[in-house]
Amino acid sequence: MSRFERTSNVTVRHIAARKGGEPVVCLTAYSARMAEILDPHCDLLLVGDSVGSVIHGQPFTVGVTLEMMILHGQAVMRGAPKACVIVDMPFGSCEESKEVAFRNAALVMQETGCSGVKLEGGVEMAPTIEFLVSRGIPVMGHIGLQPQSVNVSGYAARGRRHEEWDAIIADAQAVADAGAFATVLEAVAGDLAAKITADIPNVTIGIGASKQCDGQILVTEDLLGLFERTPSFVKRYAEIGDLIGEAVGKYAEDVKSRSYPDSDHSYDMKD
DSSP states (O other): OOTTOOOSOOOHHHHHTTTTSSOEEEEEOOSHHHHHHHGGGOSEEEEOTTHHHHTTOOSSGGGOOHHHHHHHHHHHHHHOSSSEEEEEOOTTSSSSOHHHHHHHHHHHHHHHOOSEEEOOBSGGGHHHHHHHHTTTOOEEEEEESOGGGHHHHOSOOBOSSGGGHHHHHHHHHHHHHTTOSEEEEESBOHHHHHHHHHHSSSEEEEESSOTTSSEEEEOHHHHTTOSSOOOTTOOOOOOHHHHHHHHHHHHHHHHHTTOSSOGGGSOOOOO
């Protein structure tokens, strides 16, 4: 059996059943090796369109393509035998029509073998979510701060003023009513996230949205400290960036001094 063969994975039905129960542990993953490391600890791995910024150095997620999401989705599936793997639908892949959204989402699932897809958008995307779910495609919603809409809405947190609440609550309810098994609440004020979590029937996954959500997700590279700056809601559990810099610095010194490679790291003649 291949070490990447999926044996008994967590399904979207398992995730949906966690409403109000043990918090759902979620992280992003973009590669087979990272997925392999995260898999024992996570219920759900999201192949996020944040791959554009984290891996490809793009300033926003808008430049991420369907081909990129499929490529990274395939890699993560090879490394995650247990976790439920969800793949983001990138900007422009679902907005044109329900039919185009289905065609693109079906392609993602066929090419990667993932358990479902994630769509950004609330009331305006609810008919599309319902269309996909009714045709066998599990959907995770995403409301609050929506990175794919950064050119219109910016990166400010949502729901910090009560006059903003009705629209966000309407988004959450519409996504849940459409059949999404879970909804990501990004950068939503804690009191509002708690109300939404209590009022809607599906699982809420917070990112900068308080501990009251049914689960939590972060960009893995943020919590590992790979970047100099991270969002204020991120707890940095390590400073891997510094460790990498130190290791590479030592390697560079050894190369320049010709102390690497030494006899222990070279091949001798056999005759």
